[in-house]
Amino acid sequence: MNSTLLRRVAARAPLRRLYTTPSNHNLEILDHALTKVNELGWTRASVIAACQDLGYSSMAHGVSESGGLGLVRHFMDRALDETTIEVDDQLHEFDSTNDKLRFICITRLRQTLPYANRWHEAAALLAQPQNVPTAIDQMGKLASRIWYLAGDQSVRLDWYAKRSALAAAYVATEMYMCEDKSPDHAHTWRFLNRRIEEMGKADKLSQGVAAYGTQFGRNLYNILASRGFVPHQ
Amino acid sequence: MNSRIAVSSARRASQRLIQRTTPDETTTHFGFKTVPEAQKESLVRGVFSNVASNYDIMNDAMSMGIHRLWKDHLIRKMSPSPDAKLLDVAGGTGDIAQRFLEFQDQGEPGQRVDAWARAEKRFAASKWMREGRIGFTVGNAENLEFIDDASFDVYTIAFGIRNCTHPDRVVREAFRVLKPGGRFMCLEFSRVENPVLASLYDFHSFHVIPRLGELIANDRGSYEYLVESIRKFPPQKEFAQMIRDAGFTTIGKGYENLTFGTVAIHTGYKF
Numbered sequence A: 001m002n003s004t005l006l007r008r009v010a011a012r013a014p015l016r017r018l019y020t021t022p023s024n025h026n027l028e029i030l031d032h033a034l035t036k037v038n039e040l041g042w043t044r045a046s047v048i049a050a051c052q053d054l055g056y057s058s059m060a061h062g063v064s065e066s067g068g069l070g071l072v073r074h075f076m077d078r079a080l081d082e083t084t085i086e087v088d089d090q091l092h093e094f095d096s097t098n099d100k101l102r103f104i105c106i107t108r109l110r111q112t113l114p115y116a117n118r119w120h121e122a123a124a125l126l127a128q129p130q131n132v133p134t135a136i137d138q139m140g141k142l143a144s145r146i147w148y149l150a151g152d153q154s155v156r157l158d159w160y161a162k163r164s165a166l167a168a169a170y171v172a173t174e175m176y177m178c179e180d181k182s183p184d185h186a187h188t189w190r191f192l193n194r195r196i197e198e199m200g201k202a203d204k205l206s207q208g209v210a211a212y213g214t215q216f217g218r219n220l221y222n223i224l225a226s227r228g229f230v231p232h233q
Numbered sequence B: 001m002n003s004r005i006a007v008s009s010a011r012r013a014s015q016r017l018i019q020r021t022t023p024d025e026t027t028t029h030f031g032f033k034t035v036p037e038a039q040k041e042s043l044v045r046g047v048f049s050n051v052a053s054n055y056d057i058m059n060d061a062m063s064m065g066i067h068r069l070w071k072d073h074l075i076r077k078m079s080p081s082p083d084a085k086l087l088d089v090a091g092g093t094g095d096i097a098q099r100f101l102e103f104q105d106q107g108e109p110g111q112r113v114d115a116w117a118r119a120e121k122r123f124a125a126s127k128w129m130r131e132g133r134i135g136f137t138v139g140n141a142e143n144l145e146f147i148d149d150a151s152f153d154v155y156t157i158a159f160g161i162r163n164c165t166h167p168d169r170v171v172r173e174a175f176r177v178l179k180p181g182g183r184f185m186c187l188e189f190s191r192v193e194n195p196v197l198a199s200l201y202d203f204h205s206f207h208v209i210p211r212l213g214e215l216i217a218n219d220r221g222s223y224e225y226l227v228e229s230i231r232k233f234p235p236q237k238e239f240a241q242m243i244r245d246a247g248f249t250t251i252g253k254g255y256e257n258l259t260f261g262t263v264a265i266h267t268g269y270k271f
């Protein structure tokens, strides 16, 4: 299942599409910069430190466009690709779509765990007005990929509503997880269950307005705003 | 030297040279005129020693005053790291070097810039030069043999490369002097891609700027050259390819258009 997508993802390291000259140095720098995040944050400083470790000029930090934001974007792309690879051979063990969604979300959330202490900074960065398009783009990719992996390949009218509902459930859980001190994050997984169950309702509620291509962005924006992610207009 | 004299002699020289051009001489463009390659450099020097005294006025006229914003944007985009050493080629009045140090001073002060160009007397006045944070050298961008391989973190050339006879050689030299991971950035007039704006811009370039040159600097010829040289320089995509051909890695298309493509910033990384 999903083997085409898997092959595509495995063959394409994150961010590859941005680079016209074949070079993996930028990925090498960004991956290494992730090891600096807990110390230096989602910042240009992390990228500069990575360049220096790897023996490059500090000015190679420009491969992460707009500094910390590029690093966040790199992480989210990587995490989503890792998730795709990880869940692929286990998904057949789950029957219901909700179980699959839960499993995929947990796998993705675990990618954020190593940065739990610093994740609110990334969220704050994504919430800045000039970065909202990036936030919406990333959440759109996340929700589309998760729905796709869970086996929902329909392009129905409720597609946008479903994606925004899932993105909202995911974001809320991720925030919860970063504060959660319960053993093995048990509370987080319970929180996630409730969000996924609620999703059915949210889905039906917004079906009426879900027919526009831009609806996803607007829904998500409103949802993010209601969670305090982006400033209200 | 009186700038008026320098210009007319440069113009007279170019006329003489065109007459003497024979088919077996390698020629290049000087604005829209074709001149022997060996002469372009001295012709360009004539233009710049002439306009140098009215330099900022010229920049303002050519860009309608926006060149300051473009330069600010260049440095913001670059975001110099605290330890970075800059080589600013075709440095002119030192606009780029100055902004670079200003940016770094918000972080850690104490870095040195090697600003390097041809006829820049005004540099001497800069406080950074007195403080020894800017070094100044004269040479040709196409041949920086007096600069070691892999010795700079960032290389800039702003409104300078289109005056060079072999832009490809300039880019190759930039590649050589940069450290691994170092960054090449070129700010240059380019092509307006929207056809309506392009025709307005053409009118401004061919009619307004030379006229302004005449009124402000009393030197129509040099301004005509500047406008024509912009049209002769390769468009964005072609120049980006030249940068890749020199060995640089580009991100995306490798350039960013500013003000509809009136100017573009090309970026390459040495990996």
Ligand SMILES: C[S@@+](CC[C@H](N)C(=O)[O-])C[C@H]1O[C@@H](n2cnc3c(N)ncnc32)[C@H](O)[C@@H]1O
Residues within 6 Å of the ligand: B041, B044, B048, B059, B089, B090, B091, B092, B093, B094, B095, B096, B117, B118, B119, B139, B140, B141, B142, B157, B158, B159, B160, B163, B164, B165
């Ligand atoms: C239009 S000015 C740009 C000055 C400055 N970078 C700015 O943006 O204001 C062009 C500069 O290039 C220099 N120049 C022209 N040909 C050159 C060459 N072959 N090598 C190095 N510099 C050159 C001129 O002396 C002049 O200072």
